[in-house]
Amino acid sequence: MVPSALLLGGLRAAMAPSALRFQRALRRPEAAQQECLARVLRAVAGSQQAARIPGFERIVRAREFQEAVPVSTPDSVVADVERIAVGEPRVLTGAPVVRFEPSGGSSGASKKVPVTRELLGEFHQALAPMLFEMLSRRPAVRAGPSYWSISPMGRKQGRTPGGIPVGSVEDSAYFPRFLQPLLARVFAVPGAVAQLPDVESCRYVTLWFLVACEDLAFISVWNPSFLTLLMDALEVHGERLVEDLERGTCRPPGRELDEEVRAVLSRLRFSPQPERARMLRQSLKEGLSGLALWPRLALLSMWTDAQAAHAVGPARRRFEGVEIQGKGLLATEGVVTLPMFDAPAPVLAVRSHFFEFVDPERPEAFPRLAHELERGREYVVLLSTSGGLLRYRLGDLVRVEGFVGATPCLRFMGRADAVSDLVGEKLAATRVTAVLDAALPEAFGGTRPRFAMLAPEWEAPPAYRLFLETDAPDDRLTEAADAIDRALREGFHYRYARELGQLGPVRAVRVREGARSYEARCIALGQRAGDIKPTDLHRQPGWTAHFTSGDTP
Incomplete structure (x- = not known):
């Protein structure tokens, strides 16, 4: 097997050009944002949405865009999304929708966010420099496999009436396609685990692979409570996991005879891990500790701002001595900020999408652009993407904590809407x-x-x-x-x-x-x-x- 360090070194090298372009853009955010706006306009050209906007073909500059295009919300795009879902082409963008991702709307149950290849490319513009910096600034992360909790556990995949997939299958789905096989080889938990039909069996199988991975170096989750609950489950099912690790079996509690669970398990490999079983048994006796189980664990990535701050303490206690890096603001619809180790707060993903910022004290005024933000002020984010969402109100409130180059660093303060x-x-x-x-x-x-x-x-x-x-x-x-x-x-x-x-x-x-x-x-x-x-x-x-x-x- 190729060592994780070699694979991750290659991944770091592959990310370097994108990281360099991002660093240059931080010095010239106005120019970078103009490029993003031009890309968004190209993606929407030729669509039904473009036809509804008077003078769309003449829009070039940000102020022209603001004057011509109304602010949108999750509810205002529902009708267009439903037309896409039944198979109607060229509704929001000229390019086809490759999948939908579920997301919460402001008044209904679930909403579906359309994902195009162009939108995935915009995600790559943020994820590549983020990953490059992490691998460069924290080389210990390159020493072993990683656990990335990107795909929701226990979420079943489906299709719309028009045959468009709903939900991503693999945790690497937001990364460039050519890198996905490489990423899969450094993930401690196989992506197929996400196909398990219920949360508890998914959590148990996840724990089997995590405990079996002695050289785990990095854990990425979203809400810190996700990680705390994972460790709680390890405590509850610890003895059962010890037996399964010793035997090379995997028996999710209460689901051993479930055909759907067995079908997923049959595609996974479980070999005896007697040394790791002994380590887990010892750790259960002494009180579960993240570093005792994974001595090479170098970094935890999780939300640390706004409401998530309440859950950081319990997670930190489970992993005393492991550095925690707060995540940036990443929504289903797009990436707003990405973390950088020396920045005062996550930095705006200035090469990913076109951003506007509403001043809550002057909501009637034209929203400000990235290069116009003021330190210490709070703003509500509007997002325009190549996935077809134009001037989309995310409902997220951010505060400007400082700048890297000329690009603002934004701390997530919570939801600006009700x-x-x-x-x-x-x-x-x-x-x-x-x-x-x-x-x-x-x-x-x-x-x-x-x-x-x-x-x-x-x-x-x-x-x-x-x-x-x-x-x-x-x-x-x-x-x-x-x-x-x-x-x-x-x-x-x-x-x-x-x-x-x-x-x-x-x-x-x-x-x-x-x-x-x-x-x-x-x-x-x-x-x-x-x-x-x-x-x-x-x-x-x-x-x-x-x-x-x-x-x-």
């Missing part, structure tokens, strides 16, 4: 309202309770609480919470977070004088009484303690 996002569930207020309006009257005899509100709580795991003011018996409240949880699980991101165990179920909490108590806390949080509006979804945690403290009016 979305609660503890662990990636992206729960929108409009979605919550629709669910409560449908479920509560059915549960409570045709009417909604006097007070009803959903809000998050940072528990173990984080979860949402349904606060209700009603005289109905307790079992009715429980039934209502269960119904709402089921309805919310129709959304891709909420369901995924629940299946992974990153998010607990909705639980009902009975409240007294809900409206007055709600007002009292809103005032305590700094709102003026005249500005307080009732809400079905409040994104601030801590409501359980407030409503049950006994000190409320």
Whole structure:
């Protein structure tokens, strides 16, 4: 077998030209962004979308683009996406859509983001310099295999009525095609593991390969709680894994006889690993430690900003002594920032897409461009890509922490729109309202309770609480919470977070004088009484303690 160090050295060399172009672009972001805009316009030319934009063929400069093209949202592109899904060509772009990726929308359940080869090329413009810098600045990462959690665990693949695939199959799918075979050879966990039909079996098989990999050097996950839950599962199933490693078998708990699970396992190789079994048994006795199991582990990559910061501590405790690098802001729709070790915050992916930045204090003004941002100010991101999304409002709020060259470094501050996002569930207020309006009257005899509100709580795991003011018996409240949880699980991101165990179920909490108590806390949080509006979804945690403290009016 070719050593990982040799393969990763070759990968680093392959990334070098793109990394050099990125470094040059950091000094001239205005020129780099003009090139991105020209590429986006070429991708959209000849499409139905272009035909709807007056004077599209005459657009060249950013201001012309802003004047001619309206801001779009996940909901505003639904009709076009559905036409693509049934097989209609040249809707948003001239090029065909090669697959859809599921993503959360602001009001419905799941949305589908169209992916073209041109859009994948824009992802490469960011991922290549990011990977090059990591391999160059942290050479220990080149010493062994890596675990990349890119494809969601337990997610089944599908196709639209027009035959377009939904979801990527391999973790390397966002990298250039010529590099994918090389990447597959340095992944500690085979990509086929993602084809397992449920989260628990996928997690167990993932752990088998990770524990078997003595020289694991790098772990990349998204939310830190994903990694914590993985280690929790290792603790729960540790003895079973010891036996499987000794024998060269793999028996996901409760799924040994499942035909779909067995079909995936039959395509994987499990050979006896007695030394690693001994190491795991010893580690279980002494308390699981990441460095004890993987002494060459050099770097963890995960979200560290906004809501994800709450989950960094537990992950850090599992991997004491291992460096953590925060991820940039990467959405299903595109790459906004990428991490750099010496930068004050992740740097704008200035060669990937065309970006605009809305000033929340002046939303009516023309959005600013990348070279016009000011240090210390916050902005909402608009994204235009070669996948056909034009002036697309991501809903992400970023703050300018500094610059590399002349390009801004942006820290993710959270969602700018009315979305609660503890662990990636992206729960929108409009979605919550629709669910409560449908479920509560059915549960409570045709009417909604006097007070009803959903809000998050940072528990173990984080979860949402349904606060209700009603005289109905307790079992009715429980039934209502269960119904709402089921309805919310129709959304891709909420369901995924629940299946992974990153998010607990909705639980009902009975409240007294809900409206007055709600007002009292809103005032305590700094709102003026005249500005307080009732809400079905409040994104601030801590409501359980407030409503049950006994000190409320």
